[in-house]
Amino acid sequence: MHTLIVIDQPPYGSWGGRESLDMAFSLAAFDQPVSLLFIDAGVLWLKQGQEPDGIYQKSVERNLAAASIFGVEALLAEATACHRFGLTDNNLINGVTRIENTGTTLQQYQHVVFSG
């Protein structure tokens, strides 16, 4: 059963997304198929060159770069949200697939988890 974890909050300002990422890594650690979908302001997770030192936080960019190594199958991002936040091929991290139809994507997974 393939789980889709949906993150709709920006990476800094809330812990919700980070704890969702832990869920994804945990499923992957147990060899359960899992993918991540970033929607709304959540797409900001996928921006290159994050420097959160000024707010005493660790960059989430490194965690996401390791996602495929840990067994997360896909990093999906809502295309319209990427456009809204100015994310293009030039400033998205590697390995992101942009999707046009979120509704169709959600239906492809048996278990969908929204970040709290």
Next chain:
Amino acid sequence: MPADIHTFTLVITGAPYSSQAPETALGFARAVLRAGHTIDRVFLYGEGVHLASSLASPPSDETNWTRAWGDFLQEHSVPAVACIASALRRGLVNESEQKRYQLPASNLAAPFEIAGLGEWVESTIKSSVQSSRVIYFHGGA
């Protein structure tokens, strides 16, 4: 087990007194059992771990959600687990974690337990069976 009997896992990620998640989940849990279904476990994640704090002391004319949930869990023998990573970050510890981190107190209310995300993964794997569901109760923005 008849085909129309379902097993539910409840995941609560919203804290009491800042969200309605624990009370909505308790209403759902009671309805589940009343309808003849079963609950295999309750999993507290993120802000939801605050539900397991024995130190919450709301005014006497308000519901104590920790106690209300604790009574429900004990009456129906439903196990409830708080995620250890979420719990430690937020200052919710049992006696063994208190010793491990040399903390001045522990505050995990009975019958809640502390365990890893593997418990949630196990429920997720089980939910691939048609008659099993994982339901999430979030705090909202």
